[in-house]
Amino acid sequence: MFEVNFDGLIGPTHLYGGLSPGNLASLSRAGNPSNPQLAALQSLNKMKVLMDLGIPQAVLPPPLRPNLPLLRSLGWKEPLLPHNVWLLTRLASAAGMYAANVATVSPSIDSGEKHVQLSPANLQTFFHRWQEAPFTTALLKRIFSNPILFTHHDSLPSTPLFADEGSANHLRFCKTHGSPGYQVFVYARDGLQEGEGRASKQACDALIQRHQLYPESYLVVPQNPEAVQKGVFHNDVIATCNQHFFLLHEKAFVNTPEVLKTLHENVLRRCDVELQTIVVQDTEVSLVEAVGTYLFNSQIVTRPNGEMALIAPQECQKSSSVRRFLNHLVERTDTPINSLHFVDLSQAMGNGGGPACLRLKIVLTAQELEALHQPILLTPSLYQSLVAWVKKHYRTSLSLRDLENPVFIQEVNTALHELESLLELKGLYKEFSH
Numbered sequence: 001m002f003e004v005n006f007d008g009l010i011g012p013t014h015l016y017g018g019l020s021p022g023n024l025a026s027l028s029r030a031g032n033p034s035n036p037q038l039a040a041l042q043s044l045n046k047m048k049v050l051m052d053l054g055i056p057q058a059v060l061p062p063p064l065r066p067n068l069p070l071l072r073s074l075g076w077k078e079p080l081l082p083h084n085v086w087l088l089t090r091l092a093s094a095a096g097m098y099a100a101n102v103a104t105v106s107p108s109i110d111s112g113e114k115h116v117q118l119s120p121a122n123l124q125t126f127f128h129r130w131q132e133a134p135f136t137t138a139l140l141k142r143i144f145s146n147p148i149l150f151t152h153h154d155s156l157p158s159t160p161l162f163a164d165e166g167s168a169n170h171l172r173f174c175k176t177h178g179s180p181g182y183q184v185f186v187y188a189r190d191g192l193q194e195g196e197g198r199a200s201k202q203a204c205d206a207l208i209q210r211h212q213l214y215p216e217s218y219l220v221v222p223q224n225p226e227a228v229q230k231g232v233f234h235n236d237v238i239a240t241c242n243q244h245f246f247l248l249h250e251k252a253f254v255n256t257p258e259v260l261k262t263l264h265e266n267v268l269r270r271c272d273v274e275l276q277t278i279v280v281q282d283t284e285v286s287l288v289e290a291v292g293t294y295l296f297n298s299q300i301v302t303r304p305n306g307e308m309a310l311i312a313p314q315e316c317q318k319s320s321s322v323r324r325f326l327n328h329l330v331e332r333t334d335t336p337i338n339s340l341h342f343v344d345l346s347q348a349m350g351n352g353g354g355p356a357c358l359r360l361k362i363v364l365t366a367q368e369l370e371a372l373h374q375p376i377l378l379t380p381s382l383y384q385s386l387v388a389w390v391k392k393h394y395r396t397s398l399s400l401r402d403l404e405n406p407v408f409i410q411e412v413n414t415a416l417h418e419l420e421s422l423l424e425l426k427g428l429y430k431e432f433s434h
Contacts (some may be wrong), residue, residue, distance in 0.1 A: 001107070001178030002369055003302070004056040005359040006376075007047050008099035009386070009419075010040040011062030012394050012412050013403070016350060017089040019128045020233070032350070036094075037394035039347030041387065043097065043358060046343045048383050049311060053341075054304040056369065057378040059386065060099055060360070061419050063135040064429045065412065066092040066403060070131055085400055092403050093128035098353045099360040100236055101129065101166040102136045104207050107363035108149070110172075110181045112212035115151040116368055118144060119207055121166035124158040125198045133158075135432055142425060146371045153210050156203055161191035164203040167360055168234035171241050173263070175273040177302070177363050182270045183208075183218045184263070186235040186253070188228055197228045217270055219262060222254045231291040236356045238290060242300035242308060244273045245336050249280050249290055278335060285321050293322045297354035300337070307338040313354040314342045375424035385422055393418070 014036040051057045071091050076084060096102070106117040120136040123129035133155045144150040156162040171184040185204035188197020204220045223235060227249070232238045239248035244267065253259045260277055267275040280290075290296055298312040310329070316322045330337055345354060364372070375382075393415035395402070402408045413433070420428050 001363055001365050002056050003177045003361055003363050004058055005050055005361050006058045006060050006099055007359045008060045008097040009062055010043045010097040011065055011094040012036050012415055013065040013092045014039045014094040015092060015398055019090060019093060020126060033397050033399045035347060035396050036398050037390055037396045040390040040394055042345050042347055044386055046345060046355060047378050049341055049343055051378050053309055055301050058376045059378055061423055062094060063096045063132055064416055064432045065094060067131055088403050089400060090128035095129055096132050098357045100168040100357050102360055104167050104170050105362045106211040110213055112214060113151060115149060117151050117211040119153040120155045121164045122155040122158045124163050130158060143373045149368050149371050156206055161200060162203045162206060163198055163200045165199040165234055168236045169199045173241060173267045173271060174243055175271045180270060182267050185220045186223055188223045198233060221259050224251045224254055227251050227287060230287045236297055238296050240296050240298055240300055240356060242302060244275050246275060246277045249296060250282055251287055285325055289319050289322055293319050294354035295322050297356045299355045308336040309339045309341060310337050311341045311343060311355050313349055314344050315349060317342055389422060
């Protein structure tokens, strides 16, 4: 079995709109001009790094933005700035790049149905993310079209009770990718009670039921409220794992020691492997530094030779404590991490998303991998074609005023319809462009 990374290609409307309360990076950059071309090239380079490491890598096209059909359905016929700037900014959001939020996926080996289970996230907390669900649903059905291998679910009800933020709050431990897994679902609040945060406990419970996970093969745990208040809006900002290796901050969960005790026992029982855990103390790397550098939003992957590599944002090199921790990490004998790879994702980081935010990871058998829509799998040739496409169509500077310009909107439409051809997804945008 293979763990495939599906990265969201950053769209041409990449903008710093400051639309995500609780996301400190997003709020701090609000109103600054962005560089969509650089953003997309940076995301493609990160995908190439994974491809060059031998990791199966796929490209997810962005949704059509600005979402003018939704604008018209709300009663507005034209995007007139500045009167509608608050609305148009949200309808132009390129946040679909953060593919970790688009869905929660369980491998077929973990499901009683023996199908890959795909549940698009409702992202109901914020309007600019909520609008992604219909496109995500249609896209996943195009990519994973074989009903014998893949089961598609609708998004959970778009209410605070079932607030779902996708795989950014989902962990899977295993001995190898092809062996039975133990899944962890993380929530910020109980939807039946008052509390801060986005994802609800009830969403976790519903995903477990619909994915038909085996009894005693999962755990549902709450985030630490202190971490949420300091900018940890998703679990993947404070914890990351790969197979049986777990890297997390001591303040990731409510009662982290008890969570780890349970995990060690259950992973050993379910997966027949000892969980290797490194808990970073606040004295080593503070919550503020963890959020500022996105240390825990690094990707940990297994190379074909069995060695593990960590892909981290270059911001980690700018913090002396984080840099010191990572240098020590590869020297330790009690971790499987053999190499570090730093990537420049400054444009995506400006909106609060690092390497792990940009990808949805899915474990597939060889048969399932062969059955998905092959033209989205990254190859050296596709990489070069996408780089050329971005340089041809993307602007190097974008501000709010550009969104109302019909010329810009036509540029975006032309670019995305050309992308349909590159990825052989003809007609993908048709139902979302009227």
